[in-house]
Amino acid sequence: MAIEIACTVMNWTNYHMHTFYCDGKCTVEEHARQAIENQMLAIGFSSHAPVPFQSDWHMKQEDLKAYLQDIKHAKEAHPQLQIYTGLEVDFIPDVIGPGDFEAYKLDVIVGSVHYIGQYADGEYFCMDFTAEELARGLREVYADDVQAMVRAYYERVQMMVKYDPPDIIGHLDLIKKLNKGNRFFDETQAWYKEIVAETIELISNSSCIVEVNTRGFYQGKTTEFYPSKWILELCFAKNIPVTISSDAHHFSELENNFEEVAVLLLNIGYKEVKAYLNDAWTSMRLLSNG
Numbered sequence: 109m110a111i112e113i114a115c116t117v118m119n120w121t122n123y124h125m126h127t128f129y130c131d132g133k134c135t136v137e138e139h140a141r142q143a144i145e146n147q148m149l150a151i152g153f154s155s156h157a158p159v160p161f162q163s164d165w166h167m168k169q170e171d172l173k174a175y176l177q178d179i180k181h182a183k184e185a186h187p188q189l190q191i192y193t194g195l196e197v198d199f200i201p202d203v204i205g206p207g208d209f210e211a212y213k214l215d216v217i218v219g220s221v222h223y224i225g226q227y228a229d230g231e232y233f234c235m236d237f238t239a240e241e242l243a244r245g246l247r248e249v250y251a252d253d254v255q256a257m258v259r260a261y262y263e264r265v266q267m268m269v270k271y272d273p274p275d276i277i278g279h280l281d282l283i284k285k286l287n288k289g290n291r292f293f294d295e296t297q298a299w300y301k302e303i304v305a306e307t308i309e310l311i312s313n314s315s316c317i318v319e320v321n322t323r324g325f326y327q328g329k330t331t332e333f334y335p336s337k338w339i340l341e342l343c344f345a346k347n348i349p350v351t352i353s354s355d356a357h358h359f360s361e362l363e364n365n366f367e368e369v370a371v372l373l374l375n376i377g378y379k380e381v382k383a384y385l386n387d388a389w390t391s392m393r394l395l396s397n398g
């Protein structure tokens with residue numbers, strides 16, 4: 109985070125994208141080329157940071173250097189595009205968090221909660237994998253208490269914001285990813301609204317940016333973006349800055365649904381979005397067409 113400069117030009121930016129170093133499908137170079145073709149202003153890479161346990165969707169610790177090298181090379185090869193380093197870092201209390209990657213001097217860190225507790229054998233419970241896995245975790249880790257599980261999710265987001273804040277909070281209401289048709293809970297219930305409002309209040313006292321992440325929507329998993337419109341309205345009421353991202357796992361997904369997000373944000377009242385430009389967070393005037 110650095111000095112703010114007002115800026116009136118609007119072109120799409122996206123600081124949430126994954127490469128083949130984690131579970132993304134494409135190279136750094138492929139993303140950069142597509143971003144140039146799309147005439148994007150800036151992109152930031154955020155492959156899943158290594159975790160200190162077995163995982164098939166996070167980067168291996170030994171690949172981190174090569175990943176950063178690839179980004180450096182792309183930067184040198186494509187001076188017409190602003191390209192930034194970054195990681196999507198899991199927050200697991202006492203295990204891993206954004207602060208663990210300070211030494212790498214990354215430009216942008218997306219902090220995300222994907223794990224909410226552990227199974228009896230010590231395996232971490234990942235709540236954004238499949239509905240079956242979510243049901244298993246709900247049963248085995250939370251004794252079928254949905255409210256306890258959802259609260260545990262937001263409590264972890266709150267802990268991250270308080271004790272280990274990233275630049276960007278990843279997919280703020282990811283807990284709804286597998287909840288289509290209210291399979292597990294109802295977003296309109298008072299207890300859910302309360303825990304979300306409490307989380308928003310905390311974020312408003314931090315320097316974190318909330319991303320409007322289109323991935324769940326374009327994957328057909330959610331009917332709204334992350335976070336839902338009513339949560340973005342709370343963010344707006346509390347002056348919480350936002351940025352638009354697609355959580356791309358393929359270069360073809362770099363700007364998915366960005367125009368719809370811009371229209372949504374304008375309707376809510378947002379006039380600006382945050383962008384990391386010239387090595388600093390900047391406010392950009394929001395236009396509906398990039």
Ligand SMILES: [Zn+2]
Pocket residue numbers: 196220222278279
């Ligand atoms: Zn994520």
Ligand SMILES: [Zn+2]
Pocket residue numbers: 124126196355
């Ligand atoms: Zn991601």
